[in-house]
Every structure is written in C-alpha cells, then in structure tokens.
Amino acid sequence: xxxxxxxxxxxxxxxxxxxxxxxxxxxxxxxxxxxxxxxxxxxxxxxxxxxxxxxxxxxxxxxxxxxxxxxxxxxxxxxxxxxxxxxxxxxxxxxxxxxxxxxxxxxxxxxxxxxxxxxxxxxxxxxxxxxxxxxxxxxxxxxxxxxxxxxxxxxxxxxxxxxxxxxxxxxxxxxxxxxxxxxxxxxxxxxxxxxxxxxxxxxxxxxxxxxxxxxxxxxxxxxxxxxxxxxx
Numbered sequence: 189x190x191x192x193x194x195x196x197x198x199x200x201x202x203x204x205x206x207x208x209x210x211x212x213x214x215x216x217x218x219x220x221x222x223x224x225x226x227x228x229x230x231x232x233x234x235x236x237x238x239x240x241x242x243x244x245x246x247x248x249x250x251x252x253x254x255x256x257x258x259x260x261x262x263x264x265x266x267x268x269x270x271x272x273x274x275x276x277x278x279x280x281x282x283x284x285x286x287x288x289x290x291x292x293x294x295x296x297x298x299x300x301x302x303x304x305x306x307x308x309x310x311x312x313x314x315x316x317x318x319x320x321x322x323x324x325x326x327x328x329x330x331x332x333x334x335x336x337x338x339x340x341x342x343x344x345x346x347x348x349x350x351x352x353x354x355x356x357x358x359x360x361x362x363x364x365x366x367x368x369x370x371x372x373x374x375x376x377x378x379x380x381x382x383x384x385x386x387x388x389x390x391x392x393x394x395x396x397x398x399x400x401x402x403x404x405x406x407x408x409x410x411x412x413x414x415x416x417x418x419x420x
Contacts (some may be wrong), residue, residue: 210297212307217286224282242271244336246329269322275337288343292350299414313408317345320404321397328396341397345405352409
C-alpha cells in the first residue's frame with residue numbers, strides 16, 4: 189500500500205516571469221515595437237512625413253536660412269535629437285534594439301532603483317544617450333549624409349552604464365580595467381558591424397551614434413547614484 193503520509197516532493201520552485209525585467213524597461217522596449225508597427229502599417233505618404241519631421245536629417249540641420257528644407261523653428265529640429273530613437277528601418281532593426289534595451293536596461297534600472305526617482309534617472313540616462321548619439325552623428329556628418337533613425341544611441345548608453353556596474357556592489361570608475369576592456373570590445377564590434385551589417389542586415393550602421401550614445405551613457409552613469417547594486 190503506498191505511503192500516503194509522505195507524498196513525493198516537488199522540486200518546482202516559485203513560478204518565475206518569462207521576462208524578469210523592471211516594468212519601465214519592459215514598457216520602453218514594447219513602445220519601440222508598437223510605434224514601429226504603427227509606422228509600418230501607415231500609408232506611404234504618412235511614413236514619408238514622419239521621417240521628414242522626426243528622423244535626424246543632416247541636410248535639414250545644415251540647410252541655409254530660407255531654404256525649403258530648413259526646420260520651421262529651432263524646437264522642431266531639436267525634437268528630432270530624441271524622436272529619432274522611436275523610428276526604425278525594419279522589424280529586424282527594432283527587435284535588435286528592443287532586445288538590447290531589455291538586456292542592458294534591466295541591470296541599470298535595478299541599480300538606479302525601482303521607484304519614481306529611479307525611473308527618472310533611467311529615462312535621463314536613456315534619453316541623454318540618444319541625444320549624445322544624435323549630436324555626434326550631426327557633428328561628424330556632412331549635409332549629404334542619410335537620415336539617422338533607431339534607438340541604438342540609447343541602447344549603447346545603457347550598455348556603457350551596465351558595464352560600469354560592479355557585480356560586488358556599486359560602480360566601477362571610468363578608468364577601471366574592466367570597463368576599459370569592455371569599451372575596447374564594444375569598439376571592435378562596432379567596426380565589424382560597419383563592415384558587415386550592409387551585407388548581413390541590409391542596413392547601414394552609424395558608428396557615430398553608437399559612440400556618442402556610449403560616451404554619454406558612461407558619463408551620466410558615472411555621476412548618477414546607485415542603490416546597492418548586486419549582480420542577479
């Protein structure tokens with residue numbers, strides 16, 4: 189007769205969520221995908237107008253006064269420094285950036301704190317990195333350079349911020365050997381992407397946006413407060 193007093197024990201622990209990331213990071217990652225879907229399924233004329241108004245267009249920034257290409261006001265041009273992150277070339281582009289945001293935005297969000305203050309710092313870092321990438325692209329691009337779209341500047345900044353986190357607690361300094369090594373690997377990967385991406389992914393890669401975002405993210409993370417970060 190089976191022993192009913194000692195039933196077999198289950199090794200199953202508490203059920204874990206499929207995506208174990210802070211809500212802010214999940215929402216931002218989903219926002220990129222949803223906005224891309226809305227743009228993709230809009231009319232061709234609407235897509236052209238969205239690109240014209242919200243993507244980084246060097247020829248519009250450097251257009252002479254009175255040109256039909258120049259922005260109607262300074263605010264319209266400055267908005268594109270951020271809004272460019274909400275546009276993507278295709279589904280591959282937006283999925284890669286969404287996954288990068290989840291991967292590197294998660295430890296950064298946990299380190300900055302899962303409250304209003306921490307969310308504000310995370311958004312500051314992400315948006316600041318997007319602006320840093322956009323600004324460096326504009327600074328180095330000539331008037332004939334193509335449109336710049338994508339959240340790669342922001343995800344590069346989150347990557348730099350994540351590299352600065354010390355698994356033992358706190359942050360590494362910018363001159364720490366580990367961070368310098370990670371940064372060298374980041375640079376080499378970008379060189380490889382610039383060469384390979386046009387053939388493998390069918391798109392151009394802006395190393396300027398990646399580098400500008402990475403630098404901005406590192407500098408911002410160096411001064412932002414971290415709340416007792418520990419590696420998961």
